Amino acid sequence: MEIREIFAANLKRCRKAKGLSQEDLAHRAELDRTYISALERCVYAASIDVVARIAKVLEVKPSDLLSGHGD
Amino acid sequence: MEIREIFAANLKRCRKAKGLSQEDLAHRAELDRTYISALERCVYAASIDVVARIAKVLEVKPSDLLSGHGD
DNA sequence: TTTAACCACGGAGTATTCTCGTCATTCTGT
DNA sequence: ACAGAATGACGAGAATACTCCGTGGTTAAA
Numbered sequence: 001m002e003i004r005e006i007f008a009a010n011l012k013r014c015r016k017a018k019g020l021s022q023e024d025l026a027h028r029a030e031l032d033r034t035y036i037s038a039l040e041r042c043v044y045a046a047s048i049d050v051v052a053r054i055a056k057v058l059e060v061k062p063s064d065l066l067s068g069h070g071d
Numbered sequence: 072m073e074i075r076e077i078f079a080a081n082l083k084r085c086r087k088a089k090g091l092s093q094e095d096l097a098h099r100a101e102l103d104r105t106y107i108s109a110l111e112r113c114v115y116a117a118s119i120d121v122v123a124r125i126a127k128v129l130e131v132k133p134s135d136l137l138s139g140h141g142d
Numbered sequence: 143t144t145t146a147a148c149c150a151c152g153g154a155g156t157a158t159t160c161t162c163g164t165c166a167t168t169c170t171g172t
Numbered sequence: 173a174c175a176g177a178a179t180g181a182c183g184a185g186a187a188t189a190c191t192c193c194g195t196g197g198t199t200a201a202a
Contacts, residue, residue: 003123003133032191044189045120052074061142062074063134071132103161115159
C-alpha cells in the first residue's frame with residue numbers, strides 16, 4: 001500500500017470520527033477545501049508540515065496519520 | 072518541537088545507526104545529497120513520498136520518522 | 143420540486159520542494 | 173600538518189505542492 005493511500009485513509013477516517021466535513025477541516029487547518037479533497041484522493045504527496053497541521057486539528061499524532069493497519 | 076526537527080533528528084539518528092553517509096543514503100533513496108543535508112537542517116518540509124523512500128532505505132516505518140520521544 | 147450539505151473535478155496561478163553544479167568548511171585518520 | 177571524506181551553503185531551474193476560482197453530481201430533508 002502506497003504511503004499516499006495510507007495517509008488518505010487515515011485522514012478520512014479520523015476526520016469522520018470527529019464529525020468534520022472536508023470544508024470544516026480545511027478551515028480549521030487553514031488549508032484549501034479542494035486540497036483536502038485531493039489529499040483523500042491521493043492526488044498529492046502532502047508535506048510533513050501539513051500532516052502536522054491536520055494532525056493537530058484531528059487531535060492525533062502526526063505519525064498516526066502515516067501508520068498502516070498493523071503498526 | 073517542530074515536525075521538521077523531529078523528522079531531522081530521526082533521520083540523522085537512523086542514518087548513522089545504519090552507518091550511512093548522507094551521500095550513501097541519497098544515492099540509495101534516489102535523492103540528492105544536498106537535499107538530505109538540507110532535510111537534516113530543517114530547511115524543507117519533506118513530502119510523505121520522500122519520507123517513505125527514506126524509511127525504506129533505513130528499514131524503519133515511515134511513521135517512525137515522525138515520532139517524537141515518548142511515542 | 144426545491145434547498146442545502148457534501149464532495150469530485152478542472153484550470154490557472156503562486157509557493158515550495160527537489161535537483162544539479164559548485165565551492166567552502168569541518169571532521170577523521172595517518 | 174596533511175590528505176581525503178563528509179557535510180554545509182548557495183544559486184538557478186525543473187517539478188510539484190498548494191491556493192483560489194468555478195461547475196456539476198449526489199443525497200437527504202423541507
